[in-house]
Amino acid sequence: MNKDIESATNGLRGRRDFLKGSAALVGGALLSTALPAGARSWRLHSDPIRIALIGCGSRGAGAAVNALRTKANVVLVAMADVFRDKLDETWQTLMQIDGVKDAVKVPEANKFTGLDAYEKAIAAADAVLLVTPPAFRPLHFEACVKAGRHVFMEKPLASDAPGIRKILATGEQASLKNLKVVVGLQNRYDAGYREMVKQLQENAIGKIVSATDYYLIGPVRMVPRRQGQTELEYQLRNWRYFNWLWAGSPAGLQIHNTDVVNWVKGAYPVRAQGMGGRSSLSGPDTGDIFDHFFIEYEYADGMKLNSQIRHISGTWNKGGAYFQGTNGTASLQSGIRDLNGERIWRNSNKDSENAYQVEHDVFFDAIRNNTPLNDTEWGAMSTMTTIMGRMAAHSGKMVELEDALKSELVLAPEHMDWNSEAPAKPDKDGNYPIPMPGTSNII
Structure with a gap:
């Protein structure tokens, strides 16, 4: 190896064990009262x-x-x-x-x-x-x-x-x-989220048995190709439509909500499987991204996070992370409720300073x-969570976190100049290779 x-x-193994048992993961960092050893x-x-x-x-x-x-x-x-x-x-x-x-x-x-x-x-x-x-x-x-x-x-x-x-x-x-x-x-760094996470980590809804996050919006901005552009310039200007630049919508969009679930759990999913595709994107100059995903993440304790992502015009919109526990439900939008639907906590921090x-x-x-x-660390590992989810949907396979983290597949070249070839290469008709579940190499 x-x-x-x-x-x-x-x-990662050591950090995962630490985070699973830590109550210190609040707000923006693992809080400490002293500088790191050797700093x-x-x-x-x-x-x-x-x-x-x-x-x-x-x-x-x-x-x-x-x-x-x-x-x-x-x-x-x-x-x-x-x-x-x-x-x-x-x-x-x-x-x-x-x-x-x-x-x-x-x-x-x-x-x-x-x-x-x-x-x-x-x-x-x-x-x-x-x-x-x-x-x-x-x-x-x-x-x-x-x-x-x-x-x-x-x-x-x-x-x-x-x-x-x-x-x-x-x-x-x-x-x-x-x-x-x-x-x-x-x-x-948001006062409302910090209070909700504290409540959930203190068992406000009992044991959390599942979670769902949503990022359902209209299309992401597309930048039209200009006459005389090189292929690399076109892709750099239209970066949300290329996996090598954007990392896909699980990372570019849904990461906010998936990170909240990781924060509540004090851990990261150990595997993922999912599906996705392109319903609204076809033809030249539409990049190589999927416009919808459904990803099922599994944590080490067996809890599942179901992640829904869509960015298609004319569709129903919804956002946020939602938790189901043995004693109730929770989200920042609807608050924390008991099994009878009675609200036992609501976000009273809506007028707090912008996060x-x-x-x-x-x-x-x-x-x-x-x-x-x-x-x-947590920023990187929540990003890795979403990359694993994209890998699972693109391949149609169950993907383990440790295998995903060890992947040698490079989407984004480290050093580029204006003479470099664009990583995504269109065919003679201007169409880009699209990930194909069952055949795409993602590890």
């Missing part, structure tokens, strides 16, 4: 805290706004994106927002573009916001930690198992360097006060 794989799977002392080298934004789409703009609205004295000093038009669009947006624009201090020399732009942005900052498509997260995270930078990174954290293994290894290095890491699964803001407040507070904070 490859030593890196052996190390990752052995570590280097660290002090803030600049005031204000200089941040770089890598990935200038709409989520990148949102992350930058949240970062600049913290009370930690933060300034944006560098921006990076593959495309200059996206960078300019986000810069212009930020410059129009009161309470934010005065903290945007990005000179022209610090506006970087291209597939290597991330390296220059990292060098200019103390902390980095990683908000690109997930295919690039492992490479960018590794570069940040090697450079000694604190990191906020959006979900999901990778598109494939080799990427997850790199994320986990880099997260361990971040702890050794005493770097702060927050993952953008904002439900972990997108809270996660940044916590991140920069940890930097300022040098407190332990590293979300990498």
Whole structure:
């Protein structure tokens, strides 16, 4: 067995045992009162805290706004994106927002573009916001930690198992360097979710016997092909339609709800089986993703999570994670109810501060006060949960977590430039190979 794989799977076994018995998994991290053993002392080298934004789409703009609205004295000093038009669009947006624009201090020399732009942005900052498509997260995270930078990174954290293994290894290095890491699964920072999870972990509905999560919405945004584009540029601009870039909708969408179930359980599913396909997508320029999934996850204690995902126009919408226990039911939307349907808890935190803001407040507070904070492990393993679910649906097979985590199948090449071939290759008619249950190689 490859030593890196052996190390990752052995570590997973130990972490799984710890998490199953831990009551400390609340909010955004495994809370600790001391710095990790062997961690280097660290002090803030600049005031204000200089941040770089890598990935200038709409989520990148949102992350930058949240970062600049913290009370930690933060300034944006560098921006990076593959495309200059996206960078300019986000810069212009930020410059129009009161309470934010005065903290945007990005000179022209610090506006970087291209597939290597991330390296220059990292060098200019103390902390980095990683908000690109997930295919690039492992490479960018590794570069940040090697450079000694604190990191906020959006979900999901990778598109494939080799990427997850790199994320986990880099997260361990971040702890050794005493770097702060927050993952953008904002439900972990939401006051309502935190209270509900606490109630469920204290047996408010008895033993949880099953859970269902839903992410049923309209179609995800499609970016039309432009005349003169290379294939790689088209895929990068239309990244939600390619598995190598997006990781598929179990990771790109449903991960929020699946992570809540993992949080309640204090564990991750050990296997998955499922199905899916393309009901609304066909023909050229529609990528290689499925537009619907049904995935059955199983935890070590036998509990099942049934996960429904659909992004098709004109269909019924529903979202959230729902729990069934021996003494009642629970969801953030409907509250906690007993077996007679009487509500025994409701979310009274609807007017609390937005969780997108809270996660940044916590991140920069940890930097300022040098407190332990590293979300990498649970962020990576919830991402791996959804990758396992996608593997199961694409293959039509029962997939074990340890086999999935050891997979050597690379969807996202680590190093690319504008001369690289696009990983998804269309045929002469512009159609992309689609995963086929029963025949597709997913391990």
